[in-house]
Amino acid sequence: MKLFLDSANLDELRQANALGVVDGLTTLTGHLAPDKADWKKAARQFCKEVDGPVFLETHGEAAADMLANARDLMKTAPNIVIKVPPTLEGLKTIRELHLQGMETDANPVFSLNQALLAAKAGATYVSIPVGRLDDMGQDGMQVIQDTMAVFRNYELQTQVIAAGVRNASHVFQAALAGADCSSLTWGTLRDLTKHPLNDVVDAKHQNDEEAR
Numbered sequence: 001m002k003l004f005l006d007s008a009n010l011d012e013l014r015q016a017n018a019l020g021v022v023d024g025l026t027t028l029t030g031h032l033a034p035d036k037a038d039w040k041k042a043a044r045q046f047c048k049e050v051d052g053p054v055f056l057e058t059h060g061e062a063a064a065d066m067l068a069n070a071r072d073l074m075k076t077a078p079n080i081v082i083k084v085p086p087t088l089e090g091l092k093t094i095r096e097l098h099l100q101g102m103e104t105d106a107n108p109v110f111s112l113n114q115a116l117l118a119a120k121a122g123a124t125y126v127s128i129p130v131g132r133l134d135d136m137g138q139d140g141m142q143v144i145q146d147t148m149a150v151f152r153n154y155e156l157q158t159q160v161i162a163a164g165v166r167n168a169s170h171v172f173q174a175a176l177a178g179a180d181c182s183s184l185t186w187g188t189l190r191d192l193t194k195h196p197l198n199d200v201v202d203a204k205h206q207n208d209e210e211a212r
Contacts, residue, residue, distance in 0.1 A: 001174065002181040004055070005189065006164070008032050012186040013049055019189075024052035026083075026105075026127075026163075026183045029073075040076055047077035055105050057083035063092035070097055081124065083107040086114040091121045098122025108132070108163065115147045119158035125181070127163035130170055141170070145177045152178075168192050 002023040005016045008031035016022040025046060032042035047054045056073050060066040066089065070082045082097060084090045086106045094104045098121065106118030107127035115126045128147065133140030144162050151158060161181040162174035168191045174182045 001179060002052075002159075003189070004053075004161070004181055004183040006183045006185050009186070010046065010049065013046065016186060016189060017049065017051075021189075022050075022052075023181070024054065024081075025050045026055035029056055043073075043076045043080075047079055050079065052079065053081045053103065054079055055081045055083055055107075057107070058093070061087075061089060063089040063096070066090065066093040067096055070102065074102060081105050083127070084123075086118045086126075091117055094118060094121040094123050098124075105161070110143070112143060112146045112150060115143075115158075115160070116150060119151065119156045123158050125159045125161050127161040127183070129164040130162050130174070131164045131166040141173045141177065144174060144179050148178050168194075 003021055004024040004026050005013060005022050006026050007013055008027045013025060029039045029043065032039050032046065043056065054077065058066045058070045058073060060069055066084060073080055073082060081103045083105045084093050086109055094106060097104050103124040105125040105127055106123040108129045109115045109118060109126045110133060118126050128140065128143050130140030130144065133143060144160065147160050151160065159180035161183055162170065162179040163183045165171055165174060165182055165184045165188060167188060171182055171184060171192060
């Protein structure tokens with residue numbers, strides 16, 4: 001399963017890169033720089049640090065506006081994936097970008113129906129925000145499982161991202177469900193290294209060292 005860091009912090013990105021476990025970055029253009037006018041410069045810097053895709057969102061309600069914004073984003077760096085909402089106009093945008101050979105991420109996708117439409121339109125990825133679905137009283141991981149089952153059934157090539165995972169359990173469940181990717185914060189990534197038994201082992205080692 002690919003792991004995408006969800007961050008707009010360059011220091012977090014560098015720390016995650018040093019571990020050798022991060023496959024890409026997802027972020028928001030408005031979070032990359034305090035001065036929004038400098039987002040392109042910041043985006044270029046982040047893209048240079050990432051050996052993999054960098055997910056940035058397009059803006060606009062009409063397909064024409066989203067397409068124009070997407071083309072502007074693609075001038076920033078060659079490894080950008082365009083986030084597009086799975087609305088009617090968004091699906092048009094995904095289709096056109098797909099025909100132009102650009103990678104897209106249908107984001108956010110809240111249901112299997114939206115995921116299926118996005119895949120048929122040619123989306124490279126669909127991002128299912130597990131935590132936000134759970135907040136709404138739905139089972140976010142069930143949407144991941146259902147989407148994976150349908151995509152496998154019809155041999156759809158679109159990759160499923162378990163997005164916005166909030167804890168190690170989410171990552172564990174996403175991996176069991178066979179999700180292609182998971183996006184997570186630096187804090188959640190660090191939590192993946194932890195286990196209660198590590199504290200026991202560390203304490204034993206420390207006591208052994210003190211007893212020598």
